[in-house]
Amino acid sequence: MGEYSKRIGEVGENVVVDFLNLIGWKNPLRNDDIESIDTDFRKRTNGIDGYFHYINPMVSSTIENVIYSSKYSTDPYPISQITTQFKDRYLELAKAIESFKKSELKQYTINLHQNIDTHFDRGILFWLNNSGTGENDLISRLSRIELNTGVNHDGIFLVDNKRIEFIYDSICFAQLKYRYHDIDFIYFNNGLNNDDRNPRNGKIMPVQYINSSILPLRASKDNETTIIINAIENFDRDDLMKYMGIAKNIGCNSQGSTVISFPNYSETEHLPTVNNIKQIFNDASFTSQLEVVNYNNPILR
Numbered sequence: 001m002g003e004y005s006k007r008i009g010e011v012g013e014n015v016v017v018d019f020l021n022l023i024g025w026k027n028p029l030r031n032d033d034i035e036s037i038d039t040d041f042r043k044r045t046n047g048i049d050g051y052f053h054y055i056n057p058m059v060s061s062t063i064e065n066v067i068y069s070s071k072y073s074t075d076p077y078p079i080s081q082i083t084t085q086f087k088d089r090y091l092e093l094a095k096a097i098e099s100f101k102k103s104e105l106k107q108y109t110i111n112l113h114q115n116i117d118t119h120f121d122r123g124i125l126f127w128l129n130n131s132g133t134g135e136n137d138l139i140s141r142l143s144r145i146e147l148n149t150g151v152n153h154d155g156i157f158l159v160d161n162k163r164i165e166f167i168y169d170s171i172c173f174a175q176l177k178y179r180y181h182d183i184d185f186i187y188f189n190n191g192l193n194n195d196d197r198n199p200r201n202g203k204i205m206p207v208q209y210i211n212s213s214i215l216p217l218r219a220s221k222d223n224e225t226t227i228i229i230n231a232i233e234n235f236d237r238d239d240l241m242k243y244m245g246i247a248k249n250i251g252c253n254s255q256g257s258t259v260i261s262f263p264n265y266s267e268t269e270h271l272p273t274v275n276n277i278k279q280i281f282n283d284a285s286f287t288s289q290l291e292v293v294n295y296n297n298p299i300l301r
C-alpha cells in the first residue's frame with residue numbers, strides 16, 4: 001500500500017510539473033526542505049513540493065515567489081471532508097511560506113535580481129484527482145469558508161480539477177488552432193505596471209491568472225495578431241458583451257481578429273445571441289473580425 005501511495009504521489013507531482021511547463025514555469029525547484037521557524041509545528045524542516053519565482057509583469061519591479069504543494073488521488077474529492085482537509089493543507093502550505101520568508105533560498109533569489117522594489121511570497125495548492133467521477137469544482141464550494149491561521153503570507157491559490165483543466169484546455173486549443181503562430185499570455189495594464197519596461201505579453205502566466213474567470217492569450221505571426229479570450233464558465237450573453245469590451249481594450253482596436261471561447265458554445269444554439277450582441281456592440285470594424293467558438297473543439301457545432 002505504501003508503494004502504491006508513493007507512486008500516486010509521484011504521478012501527481014509529474015502532472016503538476018507538466019502543467020507548470022505549459023504555463024511557462026519551467027524548471028521549478030522540486031522536493032526541497034526549508035528550515036522551520038515554527039518548531040512546534042515542524043521540528044526541523046518544512047518539506048516543499050516545489051518553488052518557482054519570476055519577475056512579475058503585473059506589478060512593476062516585483063518578484064513573485066511561489067511555493068506549491070501537490071495533492072493527488074485516484075479517488076473523487078471527499079465532499080464530507082473537504083473543508084477539514086482543505087484547512088489542514090492550507091495551514092501546512094502557509095507554514096512552509098512562513099519559513100520560506102526567513103530562508104536562505106529567498107535571500108539568494110532576491111540577490112539574483114537588480115532594480116527590485118518589493119516581492120510577494122505566495123502559495124499554490126494543487127488538489128487534483130483522476131477518478132473521472134464526482135465534483136470537479138472545489139473553489140466554489142470553499143469560497144465562503146473562514147481561514148484564520150495567524151500566518152503571514154501574500155495569498156494562497158487553490159487549483160482543482162476544474163481550474164487546471166480550463167487552463168490546460170485553453171492553451172491547447174490556442175496551440176492547435178494557431179499551430180504556426182507564436183502563443184503568448186497577455187498582461188493587462190492595471191495601473192501597477194505602467195512602467196515602459198514591463199512587457200505587455202510573454203511566455204510566463206502570472207499567478208494572478210490561476211483563479212481568474214478568463215485566460216487572455218495572443219497568437220501572432222508576422223504582422224498578424226489575434227486576441228483570444230477563454231472563459232471558464234458556460235456561454236452567457238452578458239459575459240460575452242463584457243469580454244468583447246475587454247478584448248477591444250487589450251488590442252486598442254488594432255488586432256487583426258478576436259476569438260472569444262466558451263466550454264459549451266454551440267453555434268446552432270448560441271449564434272443568434274452572438275449576432276444580436278454584435279449589433280448592440282455597434283462597432284463593425286471590431287465585430288466583423290470577431291469569432292465565438294468552443295475551446296473543447298467539438299466537430300458537431
